[in-house]
Amino acid sequence: MDILDNQTIRKPDGSIVDCEEYLRNIKIFILFFSASWVANTKNLIVLLKDLYSENLKRKVGMEIIYVSADTSKEGYDSDLMAQGPWSAIPFKSSICDILRYRYDVSYMPMIIVVKRDGSIITRKGKEELENLGINVLVTWTEFVQK
Numbered sequence: 001m002d003i004l005d006n007q008t009i010r011k012p013d014g015s016i017v018d019c020e021e022y023l024r025n026i027k028i029f030i031l032f033f034s035a036s037w038v039a040n041t042k043n044l045i046v047l048l049k050d051l052y053s054e055n056l057k058r059k060v061g062m063e064i065i066y067v068s069a070d071t072s073k074e075g076y077d078s079d080l081m082a083q084g085p086w087s088a089i090p091f092k093s094s095i096c097d098i099l100r101y102r103y104d105v106s107y108m109p110m111i112i113v114v115k116r117d118g119s120i121i122t123r124k125g126k127e128e129l130e131n132l133g134i135n136v137l138v139t140w141t142e143f144v145q146k
Helices: 042-058 073-082 094-102 125-145
Strands: 008-010 016-018 028-034 062-068 110-115 120-122
Touching (some): 028 042, 042 062, 042 125, 062 125, 110 125, 120 125
């Protein structure tokens, strides 16, 4: 995704690495927009964890990227610890604002699924995940194969 070129990303182990290198084999980006102050994300986190595990089993080439709207490092860190084993845009990175603007994020939590080129697969990722569970992998990967 061109917007992540020359940027860094926080890996699940907490290390900060180059986005291009870390995400070079990813075909589907699941942008998870949230913050520590967003209520009622517990069920969504469980669904995302199941999706992430299934992705690893099937080797789909998908990555969940947490995009935080937190303004405090403590909030960011505590929310990230409560999240799942996926990557995140580093705290206070200007890319968070750019991604929210580019994909017109108007509420949280919001999940936007995009292809490698940044084009949108769905803006209703949260709803689709809640309705279909891990079967969204089939739906979302159809768009990549076209």
